[in-house]
Amino acid sequence: MRVESGLAAAVYRVERVAVALAELRGWRRYLAAFAAGAVSVLALPPYDFLPVLFITVPFLIWLLDGVGEPTRSRRRRVLWRAGVVGWWFGFGYFLLGLYWIGHAFLVEAEKFAFLLPVAVTLLPAGLALFTGAAAALARLFWFRGYRRVVVLAVSWTVLEWLRGHILTGFPWNLIGESFSGSDALMQAAALVGAYGLSFIALLIVGSPAAFDTRVSPAQRAVDGELLTAPLIALAGLALIWVGGAARISSAELKYADGVSVRIVHPNTPFADDWADENRVLTIIGQLLRMSRDPTPERPRGIDGKTVVVWPENAVPVLLARQPYVLSAIGRVLPEGALLIAGSNRGEPEPGGPSDRLRVFYNSLYVVGAGGEIVETYDKHHLVPFGEYVPLRHWLGRIGLRQLVQFQGSFDVGPGPRTLTLPGLPPVSPLICYEVIFPGEVVAPGPRPDWMVNITNDAWFGVHAGPSQHFSQVRLRAVEQGLPLVRAANSGISAVIDPYGRVLKSLPLDRRGVIDAALPAPLQPTLYARLGDFFLAFLLLAASAAAWYGRPRVKSRA
Known part of the structure; x- marks a missing residue:
């Protein structure tokens, strides 16, 4: 009786x-929509409080219930x-989730601080257009009960995918990243990718909104x-969670034969770089x-089977045009060692x-022990307004300039590549922002054995x-089944295994080096083989299931 009365009280409160x-x-x-979106940010890093979505996503659905029927x-x-309604939810979500972008405008505050409020x-206002479109599309097919949760999950996932591709894309803070706070939950990305995690997450966290305000109590x-x-x-x-935990517990982590990595984490104040x-x-x-000196893990320093990794733009000169710097690097590296550096x-x-x-x-350079440049990779996914200005000829007239050291935009590199380096397994290089694009971190053709992100x-x-x-x-490592080595100037630097687990890391605002063995890759995951095609099948199947046998909505008495 107490259980029944407790359930009745809970149902009454939900109603x-x-x-x-x-x-x-x-x-x-x-x-209310803005507040629900803003609070939803607590499900993302660094907070990782997934349960909040069980409140905020149903709130969005109940708000959409109240807009009327699209006769x-x-x-x-x-x-x-x-x-x-969807736009205000998205505006709150992106405003609170991306507030930190304003910090970039304070690096050279005398030039750019006046643009901070606008940026x-x-x-967030532009990104919220996608959540607004998802809400409108879902409301067009707003079936009864849990079916409308499925409809919202499908439309939201489709619009997230479009957000990741339109105008070069910006797939930051996908709702599925709420699963990244758990090593076990994030293993599902090996099957469906980050967009698929969004779909699964919405199906789950939207479930309390099976309570449909538009139908009579008797019908409910x-x-x-x-x-x-x-x-x-x-x-x-x-x-x-159980499936992911089982995948991790049964994992036998292997390492590349004799290959070690040293990540240099200099924590150089950005304003002093140039x-x-x-x-x-x-x-x-x-x-x-930092590249040469011994550490407790490597008391004799680096050897000939070590790859040293410096962060993006670590060298505050044009490296290829500075022979004295290349010569100094060559003297530090023992025979057979390589340096990966951003410049x-x-x-x-x-x-x-x-x-x-x-x-x-x-660019990313690979430098050998003699100081020669072995390979060069040019970034192809540039940051809008950071490394190039869209429609710059028009926007430049009103004072918008990118936050880079050079006037004018960076040029676009040819695209993803797999670098074949002497003495090392083949590697996929990724510069900064390029790592955020699911399914676009590995070039077609021969599969690399690891990824490096500077x-x-x-x-x-x-x-x-x-x-x-x-x-x-971490999600890219899980999706591809590849280890990833990351060097960040001020953090977070890490060695990540192909299950997305952090083997070694250095946090924000701490200088140091990481010495580690290079993990070996897994066999290609389902996502690595099929990309988003499997997710497309799931979306079509879910749409068909929601559509089939759909009852008409009966208004509340």
Whole structure:
């Protein structure tokens, strides 16, 4: 009897909240949507509080219940209201999730601080268009009970995928990244990828909204979804966790034969990266000492089967045009060792003088023991407004410039590559932002054995941004079944195994080095083989299941 009375009390509370949200009108409805989106950020790194989504996503669904039914005469009005609700939810989600971008405008505050309020609000406002479109699309097919949760999960996932691809894409803070706080839960990315995690997460966390405010209490009692849907969803979440935990516990981690890695984590203050000549020499000297000196793990220092990794833009000069720096690197590296380092690269215009550089790239260099450049990779996924300005000829007239050391945009590299290096397993290089794109971190053709990501997250201080970036790095390792070595100027640097587990790391704002063996790869995962095609099949199957036998909504008595 106590259990039954407790359940009845819980159902009554849910009903009161759901009906109250559905009955909100005007600015109160949009304020509630904004608040739900803002609170949803707690599910993402560095907070990783997944349970909050069991509240905020149902809140969004109940708010969408209240916008009316899209009959032929009212369709545009209802879909507009649904889109606005979704936009406000997304605006709160992205505003609180991406607030740290404003820190980049303070690096050179005298030049860019005046743009901070615009940038911090315009990007979330633009990204919220995708959540608004997802809400409007879902509301067009707003079936009864749990079926509308499925519809929202499908439309949200489709719009997230589009967000990751339109205008070069920006798949940051996908809702599925809420699973990255658990090593076990994130293993599902090996099957469905990060977009698939979003789909699964929404199916689960939206389950309390099986309570449908638009149907009569008698019909809700017949449906019985209010309790069964959340229980099944929780069982599904538990099953995903158990499956992921079993995958990890049965893993036999292997290592590349004799290959070791040294990650240099210099924590160089960003504003000093391109300072006077004495400061440049100090930075280079520090990098060389950290690359050479012994550590407790390597008391004799590095040997001939070591790859040393420096962060993005670690060298505050154009490395290929500084023979004295290359010579110094060659003296530090023993025979057979290699250095992977980030540096900008400049080229003259075709037919122009060789000493007048006009084309610049954000590049990764591989340097051998003799100081020779073995390989070069140019970044192909550039950061909008950070490394290039879209429509720059127009936007430049109103004062928008990218936050890079050179005037004008970086040029785009040819695309993903697999580098074959002497004495090392083949590697896929990724510079900073490139690692956030699911399914685009490995080039077609021969599969690499590992990935290397160099970055400089010092742009974003010690806020949430570096933690969010790092969670995406771990998801790429799980998706591809490949280990990943990451060197970040100020953090987070790490060696990550092909299950996404952090083997060794250095946190934000701490100088040091990481010495570790290089993990071996797994066999290609389902996601590595099929990409998002398996997810497309799941979305079609879920859409068909929601559509088949759908009952008509009966208005509340």
